Amino acid sequence: MSIYKSLCEIGERIIANKDFLTELDREIGDADHGVNMARGFQAVLEKITPDEKDIGAVLKKAGMTLLSKVGGASGPLYGTAYMEAGKILAGKEDLTPEDLKAALEAAIAGIQKRGKAVRGEKTMLDALIPAYETYCENINSGMINALDLACKSAHEGLEYTKTIIATKGRASYLGERSIGHQDPGAASMTLTLEAILDALKQEN
Ligand SMILES: Nc1ncnc2c1ncn2[C@@H]1O[C@H](COP(=O)(O)OP(=O)(O)OP(=O)(O)O)[C@@H](O)[C@H]1O
């Protein structure tokens, strides 16, 4: 798997969906999620090069860049997720299905350590945790197939965030009024997973 290609795909998708993510955040937050994430990934795209092969090192660099450029609540959370995934994948130039599982697990643990959220609080975790579980359940069917199904679960998780009250982050100030809206972080997380899937499909 080319980490360069995956990050380019993620960055392009986040940037293309900047207005969509910002609109979601306008409904239940402060209308900056798309702007924050697009700024962060613009910086990531400027820093990475196709010749860097160590997946862990590239992810660490991406994480540090996101940490310093995204800001808000999501910057440290995404930054930590990428850095923790990078630690697990240090020195690897290719990924087995098990490596991807370990990276997703490390990303979730990093987000939870930093943000103290659990599933069902209307955050990015409501897309990522179901996706991870589906990936694990289907890991024996191959990386692309498992990730394809995982993306569907992420999407279902994103839809589910419409039905629940936010209890973390800025959206929690709205209480019941946060119902009926998708969580912006769950949306950017779904885009992220779909981008990785697309990058993988393009390579195979
Ligand atoms: N504790 C948390 N754990 C996991 N995800 C969280 C947490 N708090 C917020 N989020 C995610 O971050 C997203 C909001 O990101 P955004 O970039 O808009 O930051 P923000 O909340 O506006 O930050 P700030 O309040 O500092 O301006 C939410 O949609 C949610 O998915």
Ligand SMILES: [Mg+2]
């Ligand atoms: Mg915001």
